[in-house]
Amino acid sequence: MDFEPQPDLSAFDAAVIGCGVSGANIARRLSAYSIKTAILEKDSDVSFGTSKANSGIIHGGFHHNKKYLKSRLEMQGSMMFDQLRRELNFPFKRCGIIVAALHYDEMKVVEHLYLQGIQNDCIGIELCSRQRILELEPKLSYDVAGGLYAPGGGIVEPYRFVFALVESALKNGVSLFTDFKVSEACQSGDYWRIRAKDGREIKARYAINAAGLFADEVSKIFCAEDFTISARKGEYYLLDRLTKACPSRVVFPVPTAVSKGMLVIPTVEGTVLVGPTADDTEDKNNFSTTAKHLEQILVSGKKMIPFIRENDVITSFAGQRPCLGEDFYIEASKKARNFVQVAGIQSPGLTASPAIAEYVKNILVEMGLQLTEKPGWNPIVENHPKVREMSLNEHDSYIAKDPAWGNMVCRCENVSEAEIVQAVKLGHTTLDGVKYFTRAQMGRCQGGFCTYKIIKIIMREANLSWDEVTKHGAESRVLAAEKPELQYGGSL
């Protein structure tokens, strides 16, 4: 299987524009039917947009009223994760969610969330006394007054979820076009002719706009509805896996009118996230983090879990929420024929994404797309072996087959050369792509020791020269000049 598609100028039945978690779920869902589907993604890899920089929470179903489509899709989506996890082998854990009230007067809001959860059929939701909430999460501050527990909530590695969905879609015949920035579209007979910035063109009968922050631009390109997506930035701190502040469940504060607040999140892989902030920004490409906001995050996190220490911080990052009103906007366009809008997918978009795909599939059927089940559709993506998950004996047996399993490239996260090779072979040929697939560069040293080794492996396996290796594609070249020891095939 190869992520890099050969140019295929034949006609498709459906083109999904954007390969974040929405587009990936839609494409994978359509791969179960005997139609030709293409994914068009402007970046060099998938999941490089909002879907890579979020809290990774599978929400508990109590934050929103069920009058909203997003709330209904959140509940349906959450319930689909166990089956998807069995099929696709991505990191996911239903660890449960806590909302911690730090003052008795916050309990009114907690009670409201509890009742909303009951109305939303949120299984097992509990209104908790101080004693019960401390029993559920002993690392909470002793100032806690009580709270809420939703056992159905969970955590996922969001980019690995998208990678697995795309791997499954490609195995089942979907074509992926990366570095394909949709820039022009026009109708020609029954088809949309869709052109990338670099002149490549495909044809598709139906087009689905899942372009996240840029769904407004794509809508204009198709002469469809005129709307504006605004960006709201969320900044995070990442704490090392050695921190004493790792809770066993996701810990939310009591939400405000504009956001769910700053949380403490145990990641599936054992690190801890603290954040996010919520600030409107003009620039959709602004992923900066600021000392002022990060200070706010620490203060707020420590109020809930006092074990949080600045010394445990290993990096910071930001994601941008694609804001468009209160709800998701998922509809057949009323202006452009055979065009579906999947816009304004802010939180809980990750949780809702499998249900978004089902919803979009039904819209396509109502619009006239005929779907017959594909014989031989295979939902399974095998688990890619990882040294950090192996016993010593297992590791020895892998090394006996291929010594690359014994060459540890990233010592912080225990990632071997064989795993980097696997990532590159699956099409993750940028430093960030390798990072999100393998976790190499994600540990305490943040790539300080392993980046040059990874560059060498990428050059060797993808047959790239030093000036073609990038951090995340396009203009993000990582080397300013050639160094002899980096030459193709050089030893590690």
Ligand SMILES: Cc1cc2nc3c(=O)[nH]c(=O)nc-3n(C[C@H](O)[C@H](O)[C@H](O)COP(=O)(O)OP(=O)(O)OC[C@H]3O[C@@H](n4cnc5c(N)ncnc54)[C@H](O)[C@@H]3O)c2cc1C
């Ligand atoms: C700070 C933060 C925290 C969040 N936390 C959670 C959470 O814990 N749980 C949860 O459920 N949700 C959460 N969310 C929401 C969730 O991350 C989003 O709903 C989801 O990632 C949106 O996915 P998407 O596929 O719609 O958009 P994206 O991931 O942005 O994907 C859109 C894709 O379209 C591509 N694209 C854009 N323009 C073009 C073009 N012209 N041609 C081709 N491709 C194009 C982009 O490159 C991108 O890859 C959070 C969001 C943020 C920002």
